[in-house]
Amino acid sequence: MGYVVDIARSLRLRDVVFFGGYALYLVFSFMAFHSATVLSSAGSLGYDVGVLFSMGAMAARIVVYLACALLARRFLRLSSAVSSLVTIGVGIVGFIVAAMVFQFSSAVSVDMFAPWLLLGGVFLGAGDALITLMWARFSSTLTLRAVYLFVVLCNAVSLVFYFAVTFVPAPVVLPLATILFVVSAAFAKKSLDARPPVEAEYSRPVFGGAIRGLWHPVLGTVILCFMSGLMLQISGQNEIPLESFQQTSLFTSAIAVLCLLLPALLIKKPLNVGRIYAFALPLSAAGFLLLPLIWNAAGGIVNAFAQLGAMVAGIILWCMLADSAHDTKLPSTLLFGLALACTNIAQLAGTIVGFVNAETLKQGDLVLTTVALVSVYLLLMAALVLFKDKKLASREEDPAVQLTPEEALASRCDEIAAAHQFTPRETEIFKLLAQGYTMPVISEKLFVSENTVKSHVKSIYQKLGIHVRAELIDLVNQS
Known part of the structure; x- marks a missing residue:
């Protein structure tokens, strides 16, 4: 706990407030993309339209991540002020389009407002990708333990904020999401200005070494993101009341964040996030075993478990990417852009596959049971194989064994x-x-x-x- 106290003492109150902007971004992201809180505030727009909005946002994120990765060197030349203004501008366009759709959705047919809602999802997805890359640049200025504490604590704070959001009246949800997005982008700019500037370097051998060190965690996270998108569709999220889904997600997420926070607070040795990952993933696999049995019972517990694995994977991968960028001095936009593009492609593919096949699966169906068992197998593969590092194997001390x-x-x-x-x-x-x-x-x-x-x-x-x-x-x- 001593190092945590030392970190807290080294920070000014103003910096703590600015750094907390990442928690505000997480609240916005959950409201807009993960729980359909924003879309639900406009009334019944239809499940198909909501999926279309999500797909548009994921496609836009993929394009932005890949473009920024290809232009990483030029992206670094942009000042934090310019990055913040561009991010806010793109996001505001998305919010304006969404507000127009919400205003006229009851007066026009679905065929007329669906393309506009897709356009709003595209702009909001692009803004989401840009603000994510801003916080990625900030995270890359921190050490591994510091960035791990930063991300996990911000996730914990975001759960508290989101719990408060669940009591907000429906007409206030979209304006509140807009405020959270704008404030978070402004705080990301302030946070970057508060950190010493990082001189990024690019070298092909260094980049190759970073890729060899990161492809295992990226592949494991890709598997989880695909399963998250798939399960969220085939388990019928549309049949679950929003309040039940919110409460279950909050409860399971709080347990996961607490489990992730304890190692950083209690373990004095250097953090090994790979071990934390391998320990957390089998826990999330248990939810998929329940899929053929309880379907949407218990407040959508299967949906919550489907998101839980992806959330844990995302936190750990974020820390690995930030540590690699901090260590190699490679542009953070390059590493984060490529990795996050892969995870979003996987989630989009899972969403499409699940949406197309959702109506063919029923509770207790043999195919559904097979899907659940295969999901568990893939999760255990990710935990036990993809994240197995021979360097982590500890030699048991045996006096009879003579060391070289x-x-x-x-x-x-x-x-x-x-x-x-x-x-x-x-x-x-x-x-x-x-x-x-x-x-x-x-x-x-x-x-x-x-x-x-x-x-x-x-x-x-x-x-x-x-x-x-x-x-x-x-x-x-x-x-």
């Missing part, structure tokens, strides 16, 4: 790293330094820039209270 010199050196380095609370990357570099490797060689081995290595070495020396390599070697030998 290399293993003994690594063991001493691990003890020193744990005692001085090194980050995972600092531990890697510390071991290579102890073995006598130079900074250029370490840069090549870890696929990071030499400036990044120098930055980590400086941090290592400060934590150890030394100034030169010789002191480091002596420290390891004495241990």
Whole structure:
């Protein structure tokens, strides 16, 4: 808990308020895209129209993410003020179109207002992608533990805000969502200005190393996003009252956030988000086993579990992407853009498949049972295989086993790293330094820039209270 107190003391109250803008964005996102709270405020627009709105938003996000990833270097040249203004402008257009549809939906046929609602979904989806990339740039300026605490705490705060939103009268929902979006974009600008500027670098070998380190978590999250989009359609969300869906989602999400928060508060060792992921995913798999049995009973518990796995996956992947961008100095827009485009493509594909086949599945149906079992299998694959890291395997200490010199050196380095609370990357570099490797060689081995290595070495020396390599070697030998 000491490091949490240290982080809190280092922050000014104004910064804490601005950083909390990410929680406001999460509330807006849940209202607009995940719970249909915004669409429900306009009355009965029809389930098909709501799905069309969601598909338009996902398609727009995919296009924006890919475009920003391709133009990552130019995107970085934009000031935070310009990024914020463009984001707010795109979002406002979407809100205006949605407001027009809500105003005239009762007076015109579905065929007339459906294209306009699709257009509103496209603009809101594009605005959602742009504001996400702004918060991604901010997250990439934080260390792994800091960004993990930041994201999980913001998710916890957003649940409290969203609980309050459930009591808001229907006519106020759309204006409230607009305010949340605009304020969050403005706070993202302020948060970026409060952090030291990051000089991003691009190198093909470094980018290749980052991709090799991230494709497993991206693939696991893609599986969960596809299953989330699929299950949300075939389990018949439209048959569940909005209030029941909101309450169940809030309850399950609160439990998940609490489970994610405890490791960061209680574990002193450097965080390993891969282990947290592998522990959380089997829990979410339990919901899919209930699909053939309870269908939409218990307030849509299956729908809630379908979203739970994707939410946990999204939080962990976000932290991994931010840590990779922070560590490699690659443009955050590049890494986040490519990864989030993949997850949105998967969710869109799952939504389309589920929507097309929703009417052919019934409670207790053999096909539905098969879908549920396959879903559980894919989730367990993601947890037990895709996120299995051989580096995480801990050797049980056995006095009868004699360690090789290399293993003994690594063991001493691990003890020193744990005692001085090194980050995972600092531990890697510390071991290579102890073995006598130079900074250029370490840069090549870890696929990071030499400036990044120098930055980590400086941090290592400060934590150890030394100034030169010789002191480091002596420290390891004495241990």
